[in-house]
Amino acid sequence: MEYFTCISLKEAKQLLMNALAGRIVASEPVSLDEAFERIAAEDIVSKEDLPPFSRSTVDGFAVRSADTFGASEGVPALFDIVSEVAMGQETCVQLQPGQAVTIPTGGMLPAGADAVVMLEHAERPDNNSLLVLKAAAPGENVVLKGEDISKGHCILRQGQQILPQDIGALAACGFEKVPVRRKPNVAIISTGDELVNVACTPVNGQVRDINSYALAAMLAEAGCLVRRYGIVQDQYEELRTAVSQAILQSDLVVISGGSSVGARDHTVKVIQELGNQDVLFHGMAVKPGKPTIFGMIGKVPVFGLPGHPVAAMTVCGQIVKPAVQALLGQKSGNVYTIPARLTRNMASVPGRDDFIRVRLVKKANEYRAEPILGKSGLISTMAMADGIVHIPADKGGLYSEEIVQVNLITKP
Template sequence: MRKVFRNLKSLEEVKDLIMRYERAERREKISIWDAFGRILAEDIVSGVDVPGFDRVMLDGYAVRAEDTFWADEDNPVELKVIGVASAGHPFPGEVGEREAVEVATGAPMPRGANSVVKEEFTVRKGDSILVMRAVAPGENVQGAGSDVRVGETVAYRGTRLSAREIGILAAVGIREVEVLSKPRVGIFSTGDELAQPGEPLEYGKIYDVNSSSLMASVLEDGGEPKFLGILPDDYEAIRDSLKREIEKFDIILISGSTSVGAGDVMYRVLEELGPPGVIVHGIAMHPGKPTVIAEARGKLVIGLPGYPTSCLTVYREIVSPLIRKWSGKPLETGKEVIGRAAERIIGERGRRDLLPVHVVKDEEYLVFPVPTGSEAISTLSRADGYVEMEELEEIIEEGEVVRVKLFTDRIADISMIGSHCIGLELIMSEMRRRGYLIKSVFVGSSGGFKAIARGEADLAGVHAFDPETMEYNLPFMRKFSIEDKAILIRGYRRIQGLIVARGNPKGIKGIRDILERRDIVMMNRNKGSGTRILLDYLLKEEAERMGIDISEAIKNIRGYWNEAKSHNAVAIAIKNGIADVGIGIKTVARLYNLDFIPIAEENYDFLIRRSSMRKGAVEEFLRILREFRSKLNELDGIEASDDIGLPISP
């Protein structure tokens, strides 16, 4: 008895039905050299800092910036050269007043020095140099942990590994990763008329085209295909082969023997394999109408039409999206977007520039240049694509329409630019687990306010303290004129304090030690950071209690002009003996197994652009923020109150 295709399902119905199916997750550990295109099965957290020390960015001389403040060509400053440092060969001593160390690109910064003078701005004079130009603290120095920090998640579960992610994994010392096993796809062809390519072709036979085409298609979609042979148009042979193989694969594809022919073999076999058996018997499309889909033992078996054109059409429309979903490979989309430059993008005349850019999806695509320099491996991982500038081009003006060639098939659902925090990492990890793509760039609180003001970020983590009002964050909304552009959301409180070596060998007790003692070296934070603002306030307050002038006191603080760009960089300096004390948060001190002296609490809140509040990713962020209150409270040094996630009124 023939089974006629009378209850055809629409292509949309079939796609929706198919995409609901999941496969049992399997994992395997492989070398990063074999990991290109594979899907991570775990979050990868860095156990090291990149770089692990303050690193020299160019050839020159490591100096104390304060020794050069008044240097120029008419009045050069003479410094004594006391040694040499190169990549892999640090200088063993300490740079003192009016001293310098000759350094090469990649060398560790010597203790006591906080800047590098370019070689071309100096003149060698025996054992000394003449410095012709002043340098600022931190100039020509890549700060420890400025690229990647210990405890930072550098790759997330579900990420499809490209050359950029593999480079970052190598940079943090990861040799092997756990990835999701590829979806296993069994492939049969059916038909008494078929012969395998390479065999002699008998009269009445044709070569099997579909199996080879399907094998290649599955490979292209990220699956692991296996050809299981050509089956005769025989009910028992097809039934027995399917029963034997179905447990070994995530899905089985069979081409041929699906149309209304003699005996309707495929329909009867698949119906018997259930329950539930056949769930689709015919699709309202051409070509591809005689398609049969069944479920048996929790697995899908899809009978594809025998004609090659029909077979591949159905595969492309309904099977390919499912294999790509299981393999983590995105659906094929356009590799370019047209956007508008949100700010001026500057290239260099005389060369073709491929400038990495960050794309934010608003009412239109807004295109921002990526600020991170070429010394950071994370530059390309944080970029969505690049803008190409011809040899005679130099500037793309703000508002100009630009074509972005994408590195990725998907623009981030949410852009986060601001201050880094372990608590925020916890929330972002959960968002990624729920399927959201996040772009995160950590540039400090001031950078977060600026990014929100420019429209570059949807959300910024901020903890900026205003000494005049004794408030966190709200005064800076007025300072950056974003009261009408953004909403401040209550986050959580963090404990700030002095980070010292394990056992506190210098016996440091508080802020007064920094002002009074000359036997300790501190590591300061960069100007504009919330932590630097807080420290300057505490130093001034303590100086007033001591009855001394803060401007004079600062001159005697060893290391005041040494600036780190993150809490992690402060901890690294203390861990490596570059400094004796620095200010940072308790969670980072614990992360590095350092001692901690609490001195203040701060508010770490979230600034959200008003136009972004309607985004699904932002709504999900706020839901997770409230749901994770108890998990945040489990982190040492963080306290989340009941009003977490609620707007803060001016």
């Protein structure tokens, strides 16, 4: 099978989404302190009002705002202090016209009050009297019951990643457990007679296994539980055995290397035989990453990625990560971008999506994106990069000084 009749990146993503439609991993409850960066498995709705009572945001005096209208330092409004709100306790006071109640920050607003006068805007001629020196507007220095989060409000949407601020909202509403998607199990298989483990010293013709470690880190960051199956030699039976084991234990399988059309590239044949069907695509019009494979073995998506590290990582970001998001029920993942001015012309081939590594340099009040040139087998070009610039298939390149969107490789 020849892959040079490549499909576009857009077509590849559509085939991928069609194949994974409805294949969402199961949910599981986790404690609130384990929920960070997990994916909500359902809409999470507040069962109560937050705050559960109207409260003061300052130390001062709870009053009826209408009683303060017209008050000034020259003509203060006079109030009788009838009670004091204790912190953390309910108050049963019903405020009447001309009355005030001493209240601390966070204290429960008494019935009848609709504003709090700050200490700085009041004087106490004696223990039972209050002079208000400035008019208070309705709701001033007050948080009303349910103003933060109302009962029935959706705190988290299904498929949403749970961030620190979401943890705070869930804690405030009393959620000790949170239903989240199980982390997808991902298997990574590295292929190649030339590969040796990172602990080995390569001899002539050998290289250390880069891809299984780099891809494992990328997919762990995407929310997966990753298992590296080690190095598989360029032997059909050995690869078939490794893939057969991996699909029994995994939600997704990534094969690094063996995606070209050489005599020792067996990935396509393994997917075809184990899946009893043709692969869905073999080859994408992208650079780097042209010899990319995708197929299904039963319900398990299987990817064949190029052996060159930069190509493998680029395709992982463009194809494998969206597959993970589909398994997690996410409509889209978090993409961190920053605008920057390109420092040189970058040519591209119309009809092909190009992904350019760039280094970001802050100059004056803007970022400048400096392209990092190098072949897709050079991992140093990825290690030096801060982000990726996408040249779409309908463009013939980018011009120097053009403002581009840089997709950051790591979170800001």
